Amino acid sequence: MTTTAEHHKKIKDLHPQEGMAPGSPLCAGCGGLEGIRLALKELGDNVLVCNAAGCFTLLSVYPFTPFKGSWLYTTMAAPVPAAQGVRDALDIRRSHNRLANEDDFQVMVVAGDGSSADMGLSPTSAAIHRGLDFIYFCYDNEAYGNTGFQLSGTSPFGSATQTTPVTGEHPAGSEIRKKDLFEIWKAQNPPYIATVSPREPIDLSNKFARAKTMKGPRLFICLSPCPTGWGVDPKDSLLVAKLAVDTGIFPLKEYVDGQVIHNRIPRKRIPVEKYLEPQKRFHHLFVPKRQDDIIAKIQAGVDRYWERYE
Amino acid sequence: MLRVRFHGRGGQGIKTASQVLGTAAFLSGFQAQDFPLYGAERRGAPIVAFTRIDKEPILERGPVAFPDLILVGDETLLEDSQAAPACGADALTTLLVNSTKAPNSLKDKLNLLTMPVTCGLTKLCLKHLNAGMILSTALAAAAARLTGLIPLNHLLEAVEIELAEFSPEQLQKNLDLVREVFELLNPVVFQEREEAGLFPSKLMALEQQEVRDAAPLITATGNMNLRKTGNWRIHRPEIDYEECNHCMICYARCPEGVIKEDAEGKPEIDYDHCKGCMICAQECPKHAIKTLWEMDYEHQSQ
Ligand SMILES: Cc1ncc(C[n+]2csc(CCOP(=O)(O)OP(=O)(O)O)c2C)c(N)n1
Ligand code: SF4
Ligand code: SF4
Ligand code: SF4
Ligand SMILES: [Mg+2]
Numbered sequence: 001m002t003t004t005a006e007h008h009k010k011i012k013d014l015h016p017q018e019g020m021a022p023g024s025p026l027c028a029g030c031g032g033l034e035g036i037r038l039a040l041k042e043l044g045d046n047v048l049v050c051n052a053a054g055c056f057t058l059l060s061v062y063p064f065t066p067f068k069g070s071w072l073y074t075t076m077a078a079p080v081p082a083a084q085g086v087r088d089a090l091d092i093r094r095s096h097n098r099l100a101n102e103d104d105f106q107v108m109v110v111a112g113d114g115s116s117a118d119m120g121l122s123p124t125s126a127a128i129h130r131g132l133d134f135i136y137f138c139y140d141n142e143a144y145g146n147t148g149f150q151l152s153g154t155s156p157f158g159s160a161t162q163t164t165p166v167t168g169e170h171p172a173g174s175e176i177r178k179k180d181l182f183e184i185w186k187a188q189n190p191p192y193i194a195t196v197s198p199r200e201p202i203d204l205s206n207k208f209a210r211a212k213t214m215k216g217p218r219l220f221i222c223l224s225p226c227p228t229g230w231g232v233d234p235k236d237s238l239l240v241a242k243l244a245v246d247t248g249i250f251p252l253k254e255y256v257d258g259q260v261i262h263n264r265i266p267r268k269r270i271p272v273e274k275y276l277e278p279q280k281r282f283h284h285l286f287v288p289k290r291q292d293d294i295i296a297k298i299q300a301g302v303d304r305y306w307e308r309y310e
Numbered sequence: 311m312l313r314v315r316f317h318g319r320g321g322q323g324i325k326t327a328s329q330v331l332g333t334a335a336f337l338s339g340f341q342a343q344d345f346p347l348y349g350a351e352r353r354g355a356p357i358v359a360f361t362r363i364d365k366e367p368i369l370e371r372g373p374v375a376f377p378d379l380i381l382v383g384d385e386t387l388l389e390d391s392q393a394a395p396a397c398g399a400d401a402l403t404t405l406l407v408n409s410t411k412a413p414n415s416l417k418d419k420l421n422l423l424t425m426p427v428t429c430g431l432t433k434l435c436l437k438h439l440n441a442g443m444i445l446s447t448a449l450a451a452a453a454a455r456l457t458g459l460i461p462l463n464h465l466l467e468a469v470e471i472e473l474a475e476f477s478p479e480q481l482q483k484n485l486d487l488v489r490e491v492f493e494l495l496n497p498v499v500f501q502e503r504e505e506a507g508l509f510p511s512k513l514m515a516l517e518q519q520e521v522r523d524a525a526p527l528i529t530a531t532g533n534m535n536l537r538k539t540g541n542w543r544i545h546r547p548e549i550d551y552e553e554c555n556h557c558m559i560c561y562a563r564c565p566e567g568v569i570k571e572d573a574e575g576k577p578e579i580d581y582d583h584c585k586g587c588m589i590c591a592q593e594c595p596k597h598a599i600k601t602l603w604e605m606d607y608e609h610q611s612q
Contacts, residue, residue, distance in 0.1 A: 011562045018567040022583035023537035026565075027320075027352035029587035034565035058352075059534075062526035066534035201562045227587075228321075228353050235588035238563055287477060 007209045008202045015041045015205070020066040025058045029234025031241055032056065032139035032224030034198035036110065039137060039220070042208035045069050048086055048105040052079040052120060054112035055146045056139065069105065077119040079109040080127045083134045106135060106212065113140040117153040117179045128188045128217045135211060136219045138181065141226035149229035153179040157301070158294050159281045161229075166284040172294050173284060177301075185219045186255055192218040193255035198225075199241035203252055203263055210256075223250045231280020243275040248302045262309055269306065272299045311364040312500060313374040314453055317395035318383030319544065320353040323446025326472060327381070328359035330450035331460075334468035335363040338460045343368045354542035354585050356393035363459065374398075378500050380405045381453055383431075383445045385605050388420060390541045396420050404498045406452055408432055408445065409605075427456070429495060432605070438487035439480075442603070443544055447473070447484045451491035458497030465492065535583065539566070543586030546602040549577060553598035560590035560599060 008014060019040025026033045032055070040047065045068035051057060053076040060071050074082040087107045093099035111120060116138040124136070143161050144150040150163040151174055160166050160173035185193050192211050196204040204222075211218045223244055225237040232240055244250035248269040253262045273295055276282040285291045314331060318324035325346035332344030346359040360374045376398045385407060387393040399405055401423045407416060410430040417425055429452060436442040447469055454460040469488055473481050518524075549560075560577050561569040568580040569590060579590075591599035 011558050014562060016571075020567060021532040021535040022566040022568050022580070023534040023539050024566075025352060025355060025537075025539075028354040028542060028585035029589055030352075030565055034563070034589075037565060037567050038562075060528060063528050063530070064534045064537055065528045065530065066532060068532045071528075198565075199563075233588075234353065235592040237587075238589055238593060 008205045011201065013205075014038070014201055015044075017041060017044070019043065019045065019047070019068060020059075021068075022066070023064065024066050025061060026055065027226075027228050027234070029227045029237045030055075030224070031198045031226060031237045032141060032222060034238065035139055035196065035204070035222035035224055036137065038198065038201050038204050039196075039208050039222075040067075042205045043106055043108070043135075043212060046103070046105050048072070048090075048107050050074055050079040050082040050086065050107065050109045052076050052109070052111035052115035053146070054115055054144075055141070056110055056112065057146070076111075076115045077123065079111050079115065080120060080123045080132070080134075080136075083107045083109050084127060084130075084132055087133055107133070108135040108137055110137045110139070112145065112152075113138060113142060113154040113181070114144045114152040116140075117181050117184070121184070125188065128185065128190050131216050133215050134217060136217065137222065138220065139222050139224040140181075141224045141229060142178070143226075143229055145226055145229050149226075151176075154181065156298075158276075158285060158298055160284060161281070171284065171291060173281070181219075181221055182253070182255070185217075186260075189258065190217040190219065191215070191256075193221075194219070195221045195223070195251060195253050197223050197241050197245055197250065197252060199238045200245065200252065207254060210254075229281070231283070232278055236278060240275065240278060243270075243278075246270050247272045247275045248306050249275055251305070265306070265309055269302070272302055311362060311366075311368065311370070311502075312379065312457055312459070313377045313503075314361040314363070314379045314381070314457075315374050315377040315395075315398075316359045316361075316381045316383065316449060316453070317387050317393055318357055318445060318449070319387070319542065320348065320355050320357050321443065322357075322383050322544075323444050324357045324359045324383060324449070326446035327383075327449035327453070328361045330447060330465075330468050330472045331361045331453045332363075333471055334450070334454050334460045334465045335361070335457075337464040337467055340365060340459065341368050343370075347373055354539075354544070354587075356387060356390060358393075361453070363457065376400060376503065377403055378503070379403070379453060379456055379498075381449050382407045383449055384544065385409045385411070386541060386543070388416070392541075396422065399423070402501050402503060404456060404500070406456060408449070427495070427498075429491070431491065432603075434487060434490060438483050438490070447488050448491050451488040452495055455492045455495040456498050457500070462489070462492050538582045539585050540582045543581075543584060543604045545586045545588050546581075546604045546607050547579060547584065547586070547588060547591050548600045548602055549579065550598045550600055551576060553596050554594075555596055555598075557595065560594055563589050563593045565589065 047069040049071045151161040156178045164174035166173045194207040225240045227234040227237050252264045316324050328344040332342040335342040343362040348357045382395045405426040408431040409428045431448040432442040454465045568583045572578045
């Protein structure tokens with residue numbers, strides 16, 4: 001395992017620069033916004049973002065942009081083909097000595113979970129196969145957020161979305177399990193995959209510091225509490241992110257050199273219901289009647305995951 | 311026809327207010343139309359919703375430009391040029407503001423032709439719902455009462471229909487709130503307008519342009535801070551420097567990146583852009599960040 005030294009040990013080690021200007025139209029308390037803010041603090045200004053349609057398209061609204069680097073807006077399925085195009089263009093300029101190495105850009109795809117795990121998956125798979133040199137930042141709010149919170153491939157079992165409402169026939173809301181994007185990428189053996197949480201700035205920054213020195217396809221999955229879609233007060237969005245880690249629902253991990261490393265194995269995992277209950281999308285599991293069978297199923301899924309590592 | 315326009319911020323229940331009013335009017339034997347309008351902005355950003363009420367079928371469509379009744383859920387919107395709640399208010403318009411200020415001070419300040427009605431709905435919401443920001447039923451009740459067209463029983467029934475997903479206790483609290491607001495206000499006499507209340511629309515011929523000119527190309531970098539999102543705030547975080555130990559956790563947690571370390575190593579909030587999410591207050595280990603009402607703060611500073 002070749003991970004470089006930890007650059008950051010405490011809050012004051014975070015890079016002082018802000019990669020983004022404030023004033024965006026994203027919701028107050030957006031967890032994903034905190035994730036990308038921390039990422040750009042570490043990556044710096046020379047980043048060329050290819051942004052798939054989704055909530056984060058609103059980061060740039062004509063004639064304003066928060067980015068110090070460049071930003072390109074693409075359709076939902078095409079941020080990765082766009083990244084291939086700009087990477088190629090930058091490489092051609094470099095080979096003609098028209099772009100100095102220090103002026104080169106880190107090409108970064110920014111896409112929601114719907115784009116990453118559903119619509120854009122096929123071109124992404126092709127790009128990993130070709131070894132495209134790019135960072136992929138997936139902010140996972142576990143639904144199609146921009147269009148009003150419909151089910152996506154990564155919406156969790158037992159959650160209510162606009163397209164999986166709770167009914168007498170479907171008391172759980174969604175009855176489908178979440179796609180595991182980490183494992184999907186891992187099957188293609190890229191150089192780097194990491195999960196990150198906006199509530200864990202040190203862990204997140206160290207992972208970006210590591211990834212930025214590597215080449216090839218590198219994925220970040222950022223759990224992104226969404227006050228609007230998850231039904232939590234904006235002030236609690238990072239608290240929910242913390243609970244996701246403490247319950248073991250969201251493992252903080254990395255895949256480097258063919259190995260999965262857990263950055264934190266919660267010693268004493270707290271019960272999943274502590275994470276579920278504050279969120280309106282899981283409200284039906286608790287009122288008007290507790291649905292113990294569904295809560296137990298969610299808990300069992302988490303327990304089964306960690307049994308392998310404890 | 312009576313045309314009503316609701317103004318508020320995303321998350322305050324503005325859309326639901328227009329729906330409750332529409333349903334209550336329908337139950338009272340009227341035709342009704344209700345719908346919200348919001349752009350790309352989210353929770354906290356200005357939002358507007360409309361209700362049209364008439365005895366005859368309503369063929370008019372689109373936003374209401376000249377409302378008979380305007381309800382402003384959040385006083386901080388009055389001076390927000392993006393929200394412009396008083397836009398289109400004329401001599402036939404009644405404007406209700408959720409405020410405890412004297413009506414004539416607002417009339418002068420906003421250059422209104424008619425005397426506004428003020429009512430401290432936030433306090434009532436706090437009393438009944440223990441939440442001062444969910445204004446849906448209170449605003450609907452105020453609107454229903456001011457129209458003079460809707461009896462209380464139909465209003466209560468509409469609330470039950472629109473809040474069908476609520477628990478019985480939550481519903482009851484809303485019904486109590488609605489009753490109190492309804493009894494607090496008096497109906498206004500509205501005069502029928504002659505014109506439809508729509509802006510005349512003109513079609514514009516688009517000429518083909520160079521892609522460079524026609525595409526939304528932004529050549530500036532990092533200029534988003536020209537947009538001031540400070541006016542989204544309903545709550546205002548305020549750092550108590552006596553309590554603060556300069557750990558800078560608030561700076562690390564603020565999604566907007568608007569808490570900076572000043573020259574003395576103390577955290578400082580940029581209120582021009584802080585959206586008031588209150589994550590900093592929630593996450594401060596010393597509980598050194600107080601949660602104030604933006605509305606109260608503005609009163610004090612005036
Ligand atoms: C092919 C296609 N279908 C539908 C849409 C409409 N659409 C725009 S954003 C969006 C949701 C995207 O979800 P996700 O990728 O998870 O990002 P989020 O909105 O949650 O940030 C949808 C469905 C689209 N732009 N393109
Ligand atoms: S809907 Fe959710 S993900 Fe989208 S901007 Fe709002 S908080 Fe962020
Ligand atoms: S988190 Fe609290 S104690 Fe720490 S710097 Fe901010 S205000 Fe001060
Ligand atoms: S309330 Fe606090 S965390 Fe939220 S935007 Fe304002 S300063 Fe940042
Ligand atoms: Mg999404």
